[in-house]
Amino acid sequence: MEIIVNGIEERFEFATESFYLQPTEIVAQKLIGSIFRIFNKEQNQNVLLRIVETEAYLSYDDKASHSFRGKTPRNSAMFDKGGILYVYKIYGIHHCINVVTEAEGFGSAVLLRAMECVETTIDFPGNAFRGPGKLAKTLGFTTQDSGISLLGETYSLLLPTTNVPFRTTKRIGITKSEELSLRFCLQGSQFVSVDWKKK
DNA sequence: GCAAGGATCTAA
DNA sequence: TAGATCCTTGCC
Numbered sequence: 001m002e003i004i005v006n007g008i009e010e011r012f013e014f015a016t017e018s019f020y021l022q023p024t025e026i027v028a029q030k031l032i033g034s035i036f037r038i039f040n041k042e043q044n045q046n047v048l049l050r051i052v053e054t055e056a057y058l059s060y061d062d063k064a065s066h067s068f069r070g071k072t073p074r075n076s077a078m079f080d081k082g083g084i085l086y087v088y089k090i091y092g093i094h095h096c097i098n099v100v101t102e103a104e105g106f107g108s109a110v111l112l113r114a115m116e117c118v119e120t121t122i123d124f125p126g127n128a129f130r131g132p133g134k135l136a137k138t139l140g141f142t143t144q145d146s147g148i149s150l151l152g153e154t155y156s157l158l159l160p161t162t163n164v165p166f167r168t169t170k171r172i173g174i175t176k177s178e179e180l181s182l183r184f185c186l187q188g189s190q191f192v193s194v195d196w197k198k199k
Numbered sequence: 200g201c202a203a204g205g206a207t208c209t210a211a
Numbered sequence: 212t213a214g215a216t217c218c219t220t221g222c223c
Contacts (some may be wrong), residue, residue: 092205
């Protein structure tokens with residue numbers, strides 16, 4: 001599938017289930033530069049968003065991960081097989097969207113933090129996808145959408161066929177396992193979320 | 200700089 | 212059942 005990104009035609013391929021079953025750090029890295037596709041046949045809506053910022057949350061030794069204390073009603077989607085969405089509410093106000101990774105029972109996911117609109121039939125405000133909370137709000141995702149498949153017709157991911165340069169940094173907004181460098185950003189992108197607290 | 204805001208988990 | 216915590220944002 002050819003998609004024009006910033007005036008350049010690039011080739012993408014649909015992510016299959018095996019993609020999501022890879023180690024979480026790998027999935028988080030490969031998601032940089034890939035396209036999140038929302039296709040609604042009935043409403044004739046098509047949205048293509050390029051992912052420019054992600055964070056990995058591991059199934060072990062990661063105290064910042066929701067899965068660290070085991071499976072609960074809230075995080076159960078995280079323990080399902082990779083290839084679905086895990087949506088949770090944070091600070092009682094915002095929602096955050098994660099892509100569940102690895103095999104069933106692992107409890108790992110990749111947080112989508114920022115995206116860039118590539119193509120859409122809907123009008124969105126300019127900064128609508130910069131930051132995890134805004135991103136979820138703009139797309140209208142709530143905890144009700146936790147568990148949605150990324151392998152269906154409506155929601156899918158398109159992977160670039162060429163290597164995408166990315167930056168690795170520490171994660172944002174967490175107080176545990178802060179030292180882990182599990183945040184990935186598209187090199188040179190103006191669309192990554194701003195980290196106010198960091199040096 | 201910090202409050203809003205509510206679900207969720209933990210400890211009692 | 213009460214109290215702390217929280218992968219944020221847009222106010223002041």
